Amino acid sequence: MLTYEEIEKILPVSKGIKNAGMSFASIAFTSNEAQPKGLFIQNGEDEDLQVAISNGAIAAVWPSKKELPSYTPNHFPVFLAEGGTLLAVVKILEENCHKVSLERKDDKTWVIFPASQDQRLPNDLVEKVSQLIQSNENCNDRNGVR
Numbered sequence: 001m002l003t004y005e006e007i008e009k010i011l012p013v014s015k016g017i018k019n020a021g022m023s024f025a026s027i028a029f030t031s032n033e034a035q036p037k038g039l040f041i042q043n044g045e046d047e048d049l050q051v052a053i054s055n056g057a058i059a060a061v062w063p064s065k066k067e068l069p070s071y072t073p074n075h076f077p078v079f080l081a082e083g084g085t086l087l088a089v090v091k092i093l094e095e096n097c098h099k100v101s102l103e104r105k106d107d108k109t110w111v112i113f114p115a116s117q118d119q120r121l122p123n124d125l126v127e128k129v130s131q132l133i134q135s136n137e138n139c140n141d142r143n144g145v146r
Helices: 004-010 049-054 085-099 123-134
Strands: 026-028 038-041 057-063 078-081 109-112
Touching: 004 057, 004 085, 038 049, 038 085, 049 057, 057 085, 078 085, 085 109
Parallel strands: 026 038, 026 109, 038 057, 057 078
Antiparallel strands: none
């Protein structure tokens, strides 16, 4: 599973509590999907952090130029993405593709794509993420180990 420290290496600027022992069972691109021990990726107009938290999010990736909701809990980690959240998540997945899955598995972080047509991600992003996760031959960790 992805850990707080692995996300922090890619997105070092954050708000809220710093919890090195935290791990993520899921990454969700929408607030209204169940996301157990989730890392919520703020995407487009979906800014409902409260719904994401209600659905299991324990941290979020948020655009650095977008204001956080005033109700954001102080103990809730928020990683700030300078170049946009979607680029940040691609970088996270590129460097940690051996730790994620498109299916729910006990030992890997589950990537959850939006089910609703209203909250679709760009097709090229979905394809890139899917290829990263499914391609073990191009998957190296930060030390170059497959």
